[in-house]
Amino acid sequence: MKLLITTTLITLVFLNGCQQIQQDDTAKHADMVSQKRGSVLIEKGIVELSDEQDHDKNVAGIDPETELYVVDNPDSIEVYVNKQRRLPEGYEPDDLVEPDVEHLSQQGVNRRLLRQEAAEALELLFEQADEQGIDLVAVSGYRSYERQKTIYQSNVANKGQEEADRFSAQPGTSEHQTGLAMDVSAASVSFLLDQAFDQTDEGSWLVEHAHQFGFVIRYPEGKTDITGYEFEPWHLRYLGEELATHLYEEDLTLEEYFGYHY
Numbered sequence: 001m002k003l004l005i006t007t008t009l010i011t012l013v014f015l016n017g018c019q020q021i022q023q024d025d026t027a028k029h030a031d032m033v034s035q036k037r038g039s040v041l042i043e044k045g046i047v048e049l050s051d052e053q054d055h056d057k058n059v060a061g062i063d064p065e066t067e068l069y070v071v072d073n074p075d076s077i078e079v080y081v082n083k084q085r086r087l088p089e090g091y092e093p094d095d096l097v098e099p100d101v102e103h104l105s106q107q108g109v110n111r112r113l114l115r116q117e118a119a120e121a122l123e124l125l126f127e128q129a130d131e132q133g134i135d136l137v138a139v140s141g142y143r144s145y146e147r148q149k150t151i152y153q154s155n156v157a158n159k160g161q162e163e164a165d166r167f168s169a170q171p172g173t174s175e176h177q178t179g180l181a182m183d184v185s186a187a188s189v190s191f192l193l194d195q196a197f198d199q200t201d202e203g204s205w206l207v208e209h210a211h212q213f214g215f216v217i218r219y220p221e222g223k224t225d226i227t228g229y230e231f232e233p234w235h236l237r238y239l240g241e242e243l244a245t246h247l248y249e250e251d252l253t254l255e256e257y258f259g260y261h262y
Contacts, residue, residue, distance in 0.1 A: 083228045086172040093179035101126040104139045113142040115179035118238035125213040134205045140183040143176035166230045180238045198233035211248035214241040226255045
């Protein structure tokens, strides 16, 4: 009888101990989930917000007026901006140069400019294209905040905000302000920025070869729900050969590469 009671007590103690461990594990899991609620996940860097910081978004680099994340690496070749991520107020690259390529615009205008590394890469891309019978023209590169503001407001006035937002960036969120993007075209589409460019020899060549020079088609077809923009086969974004090649081979956008979507 004593043995039975002792065995029963030991069993109860063991079961109570297991229940307590399970409760502890559950509490820890709930605490981890709670902590992650305020996290902004960015591959190659995680910005985590505490509960207090979640209420005070200035701590996390959130613009209180626009509610957009303000990037802290605007000078990086891999800087990442979109409809949720903007450049710091007043940002302007300090190494803008004019690539020695065929331009559509007249000499002396800002849209002929790119950051130096991107400009040198574009020259190599145009040179290789020309050797293979592909005639490209640079249409629009760097845009200042004020220039992008004018373009965006004009598009909103003419087409309405919903339509404008499909293809036009709000000021501060445009890749053109980084100095790392160039729109290109060709005579085959009358030098227009048109989706028909994708069906030309020039557009097809860029899809296959742009990454070899560090560029990607930033807003590819079929990924509007991810990038937030309509297909733009003319929009080249410089990222450096290594990252551009990785995105090309894996069929990724920057949104997918950095771990979250628009």
